Amino acid sequence: MGEIIKLTAALVVISMVIGLAVAVTNNKTKDRIKEQQLHIQQSAVEAVFPSGVAISEHEGDGGLPYKYWSASDNGELIGYAFKITGQGYAGDILFMISADTAGKILGMTVLEHNETPGLGSRVTEVASNKYIWYPVGSSEKVKPWFTEQFEGLSCFKPIGIDKSGEWHKFDAQRRAQLQSRNTVTAITGSTITTAAFTKSIERKAAVYVASLKEKYLEK
């Protein structure tokens, strides 16, 4: 009996001391952690809008997602941003997309995905120009070519998929051609991943922008 008390006492004392230590640390770092998470959220939205715009968050209902953002430049509404989930090759792909009220896509960022490395995961591929030999290379923010090619396309029209090559290797003329046909290039060998984006933009983003347009016009 005495032994059980001794064992229990040891465990209780240690867990109380530990609990106290962790609780104190938690208290001290709580606010900072919250700040950081807001900051990460904010950067994701800022990435899809041009720089220097004022971004506000809204709660949606009806045909709109739970949370969406609008951006205005000097009081003038530029566009809206949403998080969209698409059905990729190996699970869901979560991405942020922004469009103006006419349905023109302003920017896109991939947030989460589980695609095959070397194939579907190339949606976030950035041609890095920083080498270990001269790490002070150019430090401007380079966008992944896959998401950049969506800029300027209309989400109200079906987005075509071109399999003849990859966008980052095309010259300005071919890129203009693709844009006029509302078409993007697929990642070689990953048509399903590419189609996940085009289909979910057609199905979801178009619907959201359309219902926002109504609201906007109503105002």
Place this chain on the structure above:
Amino acid sequence: MITLNTLTDSEKPAITAQTAAAKEVNLPPLHMSSSPHVRSAITVPMIMLFAIIAMVPSLAASVVFFGVNALILTAACVGAAVGTEWIINKALKKEQSIGDLSAVVTGILVAFNLPPSLPVWMAVIGSVFAIGVAKMVFGGLGANFINPALAGRAFLMANYPAEMTNFPATVFGSINALPDGISSATPLEAIKTAFSQGSFQVSEFANALPQLFFGNVGGTIGETSALALLIGGIFLIAGRIIDFRIPLTYIGTVFFLFWIANGTGTYFTLESIITPVFHVLAGGLMLGAFFMATDMATSPITPKGRIIFGIGCGVLTFLIRKYGGYPEGVSYSILLMNLVVPLIDRCTRPTIYGEVRGRG
């Protein structure tokens, strides 16, 4: 299984007093060894030479259909394989084994699994992995637990999936059984897409059969020409290098399973065998059945075991081709069955006369 009893110089017992005495009276020296005392004229290099000759028709067909690239790739793979074995033997201070030509055979087989447009340096990497990791790390010839050429191919598939599935057309502009609206690089992709889209028309795929038989189709270097592979396979069986059971049961199982799932709804018509014949001729099945599944170190010893092995490979290939994510399932089926071979050997051990079969 032919027992080899050729002793190298280092294995011959030292000359004892008896043999020295025998030498003095001009008697031949006495060799000492333990049983079995079966002698055979066949050596490992001879077996490998047989295999190389059997692969020459396919090599010729690959050059005919894909140009000199195929030859360059094969040469690079063989060179890399032999070089890797030589370097590893030297580093581990073991006796040089490249003279048994097994590295040459593995090199050719690795090359046969690659698309003709693969960059040469990638092929070299695959070959180095096949010999270095799948063979030498485990102890060299006969000690590997999976087929080295297929291991090399799987390694390359994992690392460079885009380049390994980029199949260019043949020199003659290959026809890949393309019903309108489906474009694909290989016949297997075409038939898989047709089934998944519900647009399978058996007549269109029937037209592709002659092309498949002679080899005017896209695919890896060694798998295109069914005719060349058949010639090589029959040569190997006739020369008693491989056991006919494995290719027979493997191809037979795939044929049977695809006959059951042949997509035309009929069973005893001429139409109903189009799909199974298509699947036997397309892709790497003939290459795998004759040259890969029959690798001596990684297939079962007993005849019953070999039949089980062949059936198992066939079932897996059918499942992967029909229901899996890839259009081609041969290499993974063989690799998976390789892993099960020790178990098969244990279960199919023949009973010795008079022995009571215990548990395991």
Place this chain on the structure above:
Amino acid sequence: MLKEEVKRGVITENPILILALGLCPSLAVSTSVTNGLGMGLATMFVLVCSNIIISIIKGWVPDKVRIPCFIMVSAAFVSILHLFIKAYMPLLDQRLGIFIPLITVNCIILGRAEAFASKNSLSRSFTDGIVMGLGFTVSLLILSAIREFLGSNKLFDLMVIPKFQPLTAFALAPGGFFTIAFVMGVVSFLRSRKEARA
């Protein structure tokens, strides 16, 4: 004395390559050198702190419940570390993700607590924590360097060889296994050669 201790922790009793402890986080985190460095230093912090505390309380902990007590101590430090990383180094938190809380079950921590800190003085336990953490970090750096270079043609997230298509399998699970196996094999080979000479 210190030099011998360092040699022990990094070479002769290297936690990953010789003692084969902590292989799970090694496989998962060695995809890039920055990840490996972050993880190694984080583990070293937890190891040192938990070694200190366990060495202090070793007299009072009853033998029958010593394992839960040791685990609680290391879990406490991991929680504190995690909160700090989330607050002040969010990028590292994103990169290492769930592997920071998983330091708790890293065999090195419990292994050294059980085998060393619960039986040795405070100063010796402290030194042991530092050199074992150092050995863990060094071997993680070696593994990560190999995997990051072969698997994504980068080191410290900077490209290395222009126009070299990396072997993606090395940045994934198979590559992790191959790399650890290969490095362990080389180390074991060198050790056996050394012993054969001695």
